[in-house]
Amino acid sequence: MNDAFTIEYKNDHIIxxxxxxxSPCELLIETQDRLLANHLTSLAYKESQRxxxxxxxxxxxxxxxxxxxxxxxxxxxxxxxxxxxEFANICFELSDGMFDITSGVLRKAxxxxxxxxxxxxxxxxxxxxxxxxxxxxYTQSSITLAKGMELDFGGIGKEYAVDCVAxxxxxxxxxxxxxxxxxGDIQVTRPRHNKQPWHIGIENPEDDNSTxxxxxxxxxxxxxxxxxxxxxxxxxxxxxxILNPETGYPIENAARxxxxxxxxxxxxxxxxxxALLKGVKAEAFLxxxxxxxxxxx
Amino acid sequence: xxxxxxxxxxxxxxxxxxxCANLGVQPWERDLLAKEEMALDSEGIDLGLDDxxxxxxxxxxxxxxxxxxxxxxx
Amino acid sequence: xxxxSKNSLTNKMRKTANVNAALAAATCxxxxxxxxxxxxxxxxxxxxALLYYGETERVTAVEGVFSAKKNFGDEHVFSTKITADSLxxxxxxxxxxQPNAQTYTRPSGKGQYVVAAxxxxxxxxxxxxxxxxxxxxxxxxxxxxxxxxxxxxxxEYDYLSIAVNGSLAKDxxxxxxxxxxxxxxxxxxxxxxxxxxxxxxEMVIDEGQFANEEAYQAAFDATRQKDTDDKTTVDxxxxxxxxxxxxxxxxxxxxxxMSDGYHTDPFKVLSVVNDxxxxxxxxxxxRPTQRTRHxxxxxxxxxxxxGVADISYRYATDDWDINSHTIDSRFRFNLSDNTYIQPHFRxxxxxxxxxxxxxxxxxxxxxxxxxxxxxLGEMTAYTIGLKYGMTMPSGNEWAFRVEYYQQDPKNxxxxxxxxxxxxxxYPSVKAMIAQVSYxx
Numbered sequence: 001m002n003d004a005f006t007i008e009y010k011n012d013h014i015i016x017x018x019x020x021x022x023s024p025c026e027l028l029i030e031t032q033d034r035l036l037a038n039h040l041t042s043l044a045y046k047e048s049q050r051x052x053x054x055x056x057x058x059x060x061x062x063x064x065x066x067x068x069x070x071x072x073x074x075x076x077x078x079x080x081x082x083x084x085x086e087f088a089n090i091c092f093e094l095s096d097g098m099f100d101i102t103s104g105v106l107r108k109a110x111x112x113x114x115x116x117x118x119x120x121x122x123x124x125x126x127x128x129x130x131x132x133x134x135x136x137x138y139t140q141s142s143i144t145l146a147k148g149m150e151l152d153f154g155g156i157g158k159e160y161a162v163d164c165v166a167x168x169x170x171x172x173x174x175x176x177x178x179x180x181x182x183x184g185d186i187q188v189t190r191p192r193h194n195k196q197p198w199h200i201g202i203e204n205p206e207d208d209n210s211t212x213x214x215x216x217x218x219x220x221x222x223x224x225x226x227x228x229x230x231x232x233x234x235x236x237x238x239x240x241x242i243l244n245p246e247t248g249y250p251i252e253n254a255a256r257x258x259x260x261x262x263x264x265x266x267x268x269x270x271x272x273x274x275a276l277l278k279g280v281k282a283e284a285f286l287x288x289x290x291x292x293x294x295x296x297x
Numbered sequence: 298x299x300x301x302x303x304x305x306x307x308x309x310x311x312x313x314x315x316x317c318a319n320l321g322v323q324p325w326e327r328d329l330l331a332k333e334e335m336a337l338d339s340e341g342i343d344l345g346l347d348d349x350x351x352x353x354x355x356x357x358x359x360x361x362x363x364x365x366x367x368x369x370x371x
Numbered sequence: 372x373x374x375x376s377k378n379s380l381t382n383k384m385r386k387t388a389n390v391n392a393a394l395a396a397a398t399c400x401x402x403x404x405x406x407x408x409x410x411x412x413x414x415x416x417x418x419x420a421l422l423y424y425g426e427t428e429r430v431t432a433v434e435g436v437f438s439a440k441k442n443f444g445d446e447h448v449f450s451t452k453i454t455a456d457s458l459x460x461x462x463x464x465x466x467x468x469q470p471n472a473q474t475y476t477r478p479s480g481k482g483q484y485v486v487a488a489x490x491x492x493x494x495x496x497x498x499x500x501x502x503x504x505x506x507x508x509x510x511x512x513x514x515x516x517x518x519x520x521x522x523x524x525x526x527e528y529d530y531l532s533i534a535v536n537g538s539l540a541k542d543x544x545x546x547x548x549x550x551x552x553x554x555x556x557x558x559x560x561x562x563x564x565x566x567x568x569x570x571x572x573e574m575v576i577d578e579g580q581f582a583n584e585e586a587y588q589a590a591f592d593a594t595r596q597k598d599t600d601d602k603t604t605v606d607x608x609x610x611x612x613x614x615x616x617x618x619x620x621x622x623x624x625x626x627x628x629m630s631d632g633y634h635t636d637p638f639k640v641l642s643v644v645n646d647x648x649x650x651x652x653x654x655x656x657x658r659p660t661q662r663t664r665h666x667x668x669x670x671x672x673x674x675x676x677x678g679v680a681d682i683s684y685r686y687a688t689d690d691w692d693i694n695s696h697t698i699d700s701r702f703r704f705n706l707s708d709n710t711y712i713q714p715h716f717r718x719x720x721x722x723x724x725x726x727x728x729x730x731x732x733x734x735x736x737x738x739x740x741x742x743x744x745x746x747l748g749e750m751t752a753y754t755i756g757l758k759y760g761m762t763m764p765s766g767n768e769w770a771f772r773v774e775y776y777q778q779d780p781k782n783x784x785x786x787x788x789x790x791x792x793x794x795x796x797y798p799s800v801k802a803m804i805a806q807v808s809y810x811x
Contacts, residue, residue, distance in 0.1 A: 083401050083403075087401040090397040094390050266402070267394050267398040270398075271394060291391060304688065321548070321615075322617050327396070328400050329618055330617070330618075331396050331399070334678075334679045335672055335679055337612065337620075342808055343420075343806070346420065354746060354778065355695070355746060355752065355778075356746055357666075357721060360624060360683075360685040361624065361683070363553070363555040363606040363628075367525060367557075368527065369501075369529065369530030
């Protein structure tokens with residue numbers, strides 16, 4: 001045993017656990033082969049560390065730091081970053097500009113800690129010139145961000161890591177059914193050999209008293225977008241943490257929580273986020289997409 | 298003689314592209330190509346109906362699909 | 372996915388609204404997985420269409436099609452189609468127009484029809500209903516190869532066609548190149564009412580010269596062959612599909628078709644005219660018993676920002692000396708997320724068959740083969756059309772198509788004697804096509 005990850009042996013599968021991306025992460029592997037389980041969990045841990053370190057806002061010398069300190073000069077990017085930027089671009093267009101990864105700077109004004117500290121209009125206004133995906137210039141090899149602007153992959157980072165880890169596991173062990181579960185963002189590599197669903201316990205972060213929900217999943221991805229404890233309560237009005245990048249203020253009447261099932265975790269995660277961005281029209285939007293969804297208000 | 302040359306030329310043109318192995322896209326560049334309207338058989342019903350009309354009214358058939366058989370329309 | 376869910380999926384997953392589909396494609400692009408085939412497993416994709424084809428004063432046809440396709444998982448696909456069509460109206464018999472009215476015998480031998488002066492003779496007994504069934508199964512075989520096989524059956528009152536086909540396709544170069552080879556075998560039998568005519572036998576027209584009905588029937592039967600006849604066709608096809616870049620793909624096909632058997636049209640005749648251009652008699656046509664055809668086909672599809680451009684060119688040549696060029700183009704413009712218009716333009720040109728002649732000259736020796744069927748003569752044709760499609764909120768799609776098709780037969784170099792110089796021997800054929808389709 002090392003202190004990066006732990007292994008637990010069950011009757012018909014093995015669980016690998018570690019912490020990453022501020023979430024409890026687990027790998028459910030349909031095997032009795034301990035070496036394989038060790039290898040896969042180690043692979044998953046290293047890959048999630050790699051992604052977290054590359055795209056984290058908080059580290060001093062990584063790719064994100066270089067971009068944020070570039071002062072308007074072009075910064076070289078690799079193929080993975082380019083693909084993420086292309087994906088963010090498509091999401092920006094599909095959401096008519098509501099999904100915007102440059103809106104992260106608004107965290108300087110909005111702190112969603114359940115208190116009533118709604119920011120002053122000026123605090124929000126001063127950040128608005130630094131927001132706008134259309135102002136970002138990028139090519140296959142470089143990105144140019146104006147001074148004061150930031151990129152925030154927080155909205156898609158965890159789901160992207162889930163899909164990357166699932167892809168690596170599938171390549172390593174193509175005939176083994178593996179569940180990648182990063183705090184409720186899930187991807188199953190393939191159905192189990194016994195054709196039974198995986199039973200996965202999901203804790204409800206909001207209500208500590210409620211019993212754990214059990215999800216039955218055979219294949220594909222699952223993701224949840226929700227506000228948990230991230231809201232502000234002021235003057236009887238609940239401000240959700242989903243911010244409109246054009247106004248700088250929260251989306252009105254956003255659902256509290258949306259869970260989506262889709263072939264890939266990141267696709268499910270984006271649909272959930274897009275639904276939240278639709279405010280009161282979340283259910284109608286999801287009905288049109290013909291996907292399985294659960295929407296709570 | 299010209300007819301034979303035409304046949305050979307047409308043959309050459311149609312086999313040229315098999316040699317172009319550097320053409321193509323990476324799997325992640327298939328977003329536009331994956332659209333339903335970009336599939337070669339995307340309007341199958343229309344194409345089948347048109348093929349039948351032109352098979353009945355003209356002397357040539359085939360190209361996109363098998364030329365022979367079909368019906369007594371010609 | 373089999374989660375316990377609050378809303379149950381309907382069977383209409385096929386055309387999920389654009390956002391999810393776009394997101395799915397974007398996800399594949401991001402993760403580097405190959406493009407997901409949108410056909411959902413376990414769901415029947417169905418298409419129905421009704422087409423009306425009407426020539427001015429000639430043939431009218433109504434055709435209905437229903438097709439269904441299902442992906443059984445892992446790229447095992449079954450598709451089937453049923454077509455029914457009904458034709459009525461008149462088509463050119465091959466005889467030439469005359470400055471006076473003419474009488475013709477119907478091909479069945481029962482009855483006659485009269486053609487007015489100056490008009491191209493049209494035989495209006497031509498009405499038939501046809502039913503066609505086809506089924507095709509495709510599945511992956513070993514090593515990146517796909518195999519496909521199918522059957523085809525077409526039956527009308529006097530004609531039966533049965534065909535089987537098989538093909539193999541293999542992907543190369545990260546699925547950027549696909550090479551395919553296919554074979555089709557068809558067997559047709561023809562048994563027209565009144566029997567098939569003897570080649571170049573004279574059409575027997577009852578103008579009162581027969582003593583009684585039996586005498587007429589005996590004379591008619593003398594021009595008839597008793598048995599049915601058939602035709603076998605072997606088709607070979609080789610194709611290459613190549614993705615050129617992110618927006619464009621191309622397809623090249625070469626087809627070889629060899630048919631052996633009865634190719635003559637039992638309903639078509641030639642006029643035997645004297646040096647004044649006046650018809651002396653009518654004889655039944657005769658075509659060779661073999662035909663070898665080569666087809667070269669090239670198609671390009673280009674993804675516009677909001678639509679698709681589709682252009683193809685086909686060159687065909689055969690040993691009947693018919694060469695043709697076809698240019699077919701469709702431009703789809705997406706007006707919104709759920710509607711589009713698509714103009715269509717097609718240009719066709721063919722040269723005359725070696726044995727084509729618009730009429731026979733009295734006194735000259737009979738050729739080995741001859742036909743005055745304008746469809747084997749020199750002609751150009753063009754089609755111009757417009758299609759409008761709309762996707763409903765349920766994901767099903769309606770489409771409406773209107774087209775105009777005009778054929779302009781041309782003189783392939785035959786001098787017209789006498790009165791024939793004043794008559795239009797190569798009239799244009801004009802047709803309107805209208806179609807409604809529904810995909811669900």
